[in-house]
Amino acid sequence: MKKLCKKAYFYFILIFLYAPILTLVVFSFNDAKSRGKWGGFSLRWYKELFHNSQIMDALVTTIVLALLAAFISTVIGTVAALALHKSGTRLRKSMINLTYLPMLNSDIVTGVSLMLLFTFFHLDLGFVTLLLSHITFCIPYVILSVMPKLYGMNQSVFEAALDLGASQLQAYKKIVLPDILPGIISGFLMSITLSIDDFVISFFNTGNGVKNISILVYTSKTGVKPENYALSSIMFGAVLILLLIINIKEKKKSTEVNY
Amino acid sequence: MKVKKSLYMVALFPFLIWLILLVVVPLMLIGYYGFTNAAGIFSFDNFHQFFQPDYLRVLWRSLYLSLVATVFCLLAGYPVAMILAGNTFRKKTLLVVLLIAPMWMNFLLRTYAWLTLLEGNGVFNTILQAMGLPKQSFLGNTNAVVFGMVYNFLPYMIFPIYNSISKIPKNILEAARDLGGGNATCFFRIILPLSVPGIISGITMVFVPGVTTFVISQFLGSGKVTLIGDIIEQQFMHAGNWGFGSAISIVVMVVVVVCMWLVNRFSDDSGVMMP
Numbered sequence: 039m040k041k042l043c044k045k046a047y048f049y050f051i052l053i054f055l056y057a058p059i060l061t062l063v064v065f066s067f068n069d070a071k072s073r074g075k076w077g078g079f080s081l082r083w084y085k086e087l088f089h090n091s092q093i094m095d096a097l098v099t100t101i102v103l104a105l106l107a108a109f110i111s112t113v114i115g116t117v118a119a120l121a122l123h124k125s126g127t128r129l130r131k132s133m134i135n136l137t138y139l140p141m142l143n144s145d146i147v148t149g150v151s152l153m154l155l156f157t158f159f160h161l162d163l164g165f166v167t168l169l170l171s172h173i174t175f176c177i178p179y180v181i182l183s184v185m186p187k188l189y190g191m192n193q194s195v196f197e198a199a200l201d202l203g204a205s206q207l208q209a210y211k212k213i214v215l216p217d218i219l220p221g222i223i224s225g226f227l228m229s230i231t232l233s234i235d236d237f238v239i240s241f242f243n244t245g246n247g248v249k250n251i252s253i254l255v256y257t258s259k260t261g262v263k264p265e266n267y268a269l270s271s272i273m274f275g276a277v278l279i280l281l282l283i284i285n286i287k288e289k290k291k292s293t294e295v296n297y
Numbered sequence: 298m299k300v301k302k303s304l305y306m307v308a309l310f311p312f313l314i315w316l317i318l319l320v321v322v323p324l325m326l327i328g329y330y331g332f333t334n335a336a337g338i339f340s341f342d343n344f345h346q347f348f349q350p351d352y353l354r355v356l357w358r359s360l361y362l363s364l365v366a367t368v369f370c371l372l373a374g375y376p377v378a379m380i381l382a383g384n385t386f387r388k389k390t391l392l393v394v395l396l397i398a399p400m401w402m403n404f405l406l407r408t409y410a411w412l413t414l415l416e417g418n419g420v421f422n423t424i425l426q427a428m429g430l431p432k433q434s435f436l437g438n439t440n441a442v443v444f445g446m447v448y449n450f451l452p453y454m455i456f457p458i459y460n461s462i463s464k465i466p467k468n469i470l471e472a473a474r475d476l477g478g479g480n481a482t483c484f485f486r487i488i489l490p491l492s493v494p495g496i497i498s499g500i501t502m503v504f505v506p507g508v509t510t511f512v513i514s515q516f517l518g519s520g521k522v523t524l525i526g527d528i529i530e531q532q533f534m535h536a537g538n539w540g541f542g543s544a545i546s547i548v549v550m551v552v553v554v555v556c557m558w559l560v561n562r563f564s565d566d567s568g569v570m571m572p
Binding site: 041044045047048051052054055056057058059061062065114115117118120121122124125133136137139140142143144145146147148150151152153154155158170173174177206231234235237238242251252255256266267270273274277278281282285 | 304305306308309311312313315316318319320321322323324326327330373376377380381383385386390391392394395396397398399400401402403404405406407408409410411413414420448451452505506508509511512526529530533534539542543546549550553554557
């Protein structure tokens with residue numbers, strides 16, 4: 039009985055979380071243009087989606103932006119984590135505190151402050167400023183996921199490699215990198231997620247008609263086109279399948295739940 | 298050794314530039330714009346302008362609504378985290394994935410979808426009418442805004458708590474049961490105190506974005522519920538009054554830091570959590 043209550047409550051929360059998503063998916067197959075009215079099943083919006091240059095441009099911007107921002111912030115963040123790991127405690131502590139500042143600040147303050155910076159230095163708001171702002175909020179998360187791996191690493195293996203005649207670079211490549219690779223990958227993936235999902239910081243730091251999906255939705259809030267429903271349904275389906283595949287693969291690796 | 302040290306400093310260089318240029322300088326610019334008037338002279342004008350009843354009411358409303366949303370998230374999310382960490386379900390990883398997945402859907406579209414469900418001629422009202430019940434207006438009030446915050450930020454409450462509960466060693470709970478502790482004792486003396494770090498980060502992750510949101514208030518509040526984020530957005534994007542916008546940002550930063558400090562203080566005093 040108690041178990042049943044718990045299950046029921048959990049499913050209730052899941053329904054709550056999925057209600058709007060289901061709505062989007064259902065209405066993406068709706069033949070009528072107005073939301074709220076059902077005009078029969080059709081794949082019309084999926085067809086029109088690929089002819090809507092505005093949405094396609096936004097999609098390309100979102101993806102390119104996410105990949106670039108994630109790649110650059112992963113490189114900078116990983117190198118910084120390696121260097122911080124080796125530097126003195128006082129320097130490290132103060133720099134790590136500064137690193138976490140953008141994470142503690144609300145998005146709106148980060149967004150506004152970057153906009154002030156770009157206009158102060160007469161940088162035209164557009165793709166470059168968008169990219170810079172995304173790199174800015176991604177780096178802390180990369181450092182945050184690489185740092186623990188560095189501390190969890192066995193330092194003597196690295197020293198043994200040096201004793202056995204490996205150069206610093208070789209030792210890093212063969213010993214350190216494989217050890218911290220899971221951290222780097224999760225930092226990269228987290229950056230992509232954050233970049234794709236971000237609205238507030240992008241909103242303040244874009245211009246010249248450069249729009250990612252979030253900004254496109256916001257600027258057309260009085261009439262979000264049904265094509266957007268179709269696009270988000272496709273994206274959601276892809277993500278869900280990806281997550282489930284990762285889930286199944288992990289399960290094969292170990293029966294223990296590690297999250 | 299010396300060569301090695303300088304090599305690390307070189308490796309640190311791009312990061313340092315990033316830190317100074319894109320983190321420190323922007324915040325200093327906010328300070329600069331906030332504390333100068335239109336002529337570029339140091340003044341408190343912007344702050345004087347803000348500390349008027351009208352604006353303070355908006356700040357208070359933002360803090361209050363976000364607090365209510367945080368409490369709802371905690372009350373609704375804690376049981377979810379406990380159920381997830383417990384042994385109710387066998388396929389736990391799958392459920393974690395199912396809880397994470399909604400966050401991958403664009404947050405604006407998710408919020409927008411609630412409009413479709415809740416608006417005047419929306420899905421819920423159609424169902425109500427079909428059952429012969431009168432139409433309700435769900436949107437355009439503070440309840441709708443709180444609802445939107447709870448919906449969007451609930452996962453941020455669930456996961457930190459879930460993480461800290463699942464880290465509690467099983468043998469502590471077994472020991473408590475062996476010593477005759479009931480369900481309530483186990484919960485209030487072991488699970489709850491040990492999950493405080495998760496609760497704290499959950500509160501931070503819900504409260505801070507809640508205070509400063511402007512999308513939820515514009516979408517679900519139909520523009521009738523003004524929050525502090527709306528005012529900052531207006532000042533920067535429409536009014537062009539950067540000084541005033543910066544001053545509000547500074548106030549928000551300070552208020553958020555003070556709130557978080559209070560929460561942390563409260564949690565350090567772990568006796569409070571124990572009955």
